[in-house]
Amino acid sequence: MPKGSNQKLKLYYLAKIMVQKTDDSHYLTMPEIQKLLAEYEVSADRKSLYDDMEALRVLGIDVIGEQQGRKYYYYVGGKHFELAELKLLVDAIQSSKFITERKSSELIKKLTALVSEYEAAQLKRQVVVQGRVKTMNESIYYLVDEIQTAMLSNKRITFEYLTWNLNKEMVPRKEGLYEESPWALTWDDENYYLISYDTPQQKIKFFRVDKIRNITIMDKKREGREEFEQYDMAAWARMNFGMFGGKETMVKIAFNNSFVGIMIDRFGKDMTIRPSKREGWSETNVEVAISDQFFGWIFSLATNVEILEPADVRQRYKTEIANLMKMYK
DSSP, X not given: OOOOTTGGGHHHHHHHHHHHHOBTTBOEEHHHHHHHHHHTTOOOOHHHHHHHHHHXXXXXXXEEEEEETTEEEEEXXXXXXXXXXXXXXXXXXXXXXXXXXXXXXXXXXXXXXXXXXXXXXXXXXXXXXXXXXXXXXXXXXXXXXXXXXXXXXXXXXXXXEEEEOTTSOEEESSSSOEEEEEEEEEEETTEEEEEEEETTTTEEEEEEXXXXXXXXEEEEEOXXXXXXXHOOHHHHHHHHOXXXXXXXXXXXXXXXXXXXXXXXXXXXXXXXXXXXXXXTEEEEEEEEEESHHHHHHHHHTGGGEEEEXXXXXXXXXXXXXXXXXXXXX
């Protein structure tokens, strides 16, 4: 048989065919494998393919050969990731606010390359990235890397910390830079947080990583190790985060303009913002899951946020709060 022009890449293309075209439910015969190799301009006789299959096994690809009737079939059994494991990873990527929509699609595409095209179709069917509230900060991956570098080298960092204004623009929260001793990164409420120690204030602080800009690693050693080791992270997470569940309803909410950042963080940059009749306030219409957790979130914002419509949700909230106040009298 004449040699194909890509003969040196024979083992590579064979591995690609076996991983992409086969799994526990999809098999290939030897003639089918030869035909697929020919599409890559690679020729192969049966004897050499037997040797190549063994080479793939040595390389860690679980090639299995089974006889069914008069035919012999080949497929890849165990892979680095089971399909169920990849589905979990895809779900995590989709739900993570700190991963941008573009990067989410890129990562999921890379994950689908680890399974057969049939299994990849199952992963793609559950991909619903578009429309979710995602960070707009494309550089978050580099920010995380710089923070980790600072922690490994036991150095402090300086940075700008941003907040939203009513024009939906990210602006520095204060004049000048924050100087912090970074101690950990945590992923909670689908966001990445920096946990650091503030020397002048002598306390542990938390910063959303996607709101950090212009990090510089300083030539100063970190402080606050003892305070960080004594801090109860579990208690902090319980106080600050919770999942909303319940019937989804369009709700009209009024809020103090100083709370615009909190509203955008919760509902995304695409939320509508309209001036309110009340001076220094704005309004928005957002779809929320009506639940005790939602009412708890509204209550935590005190008099700075108010439910306006619909009337039944507004009344239910007032009733829930009245009952709560009675319990503590």
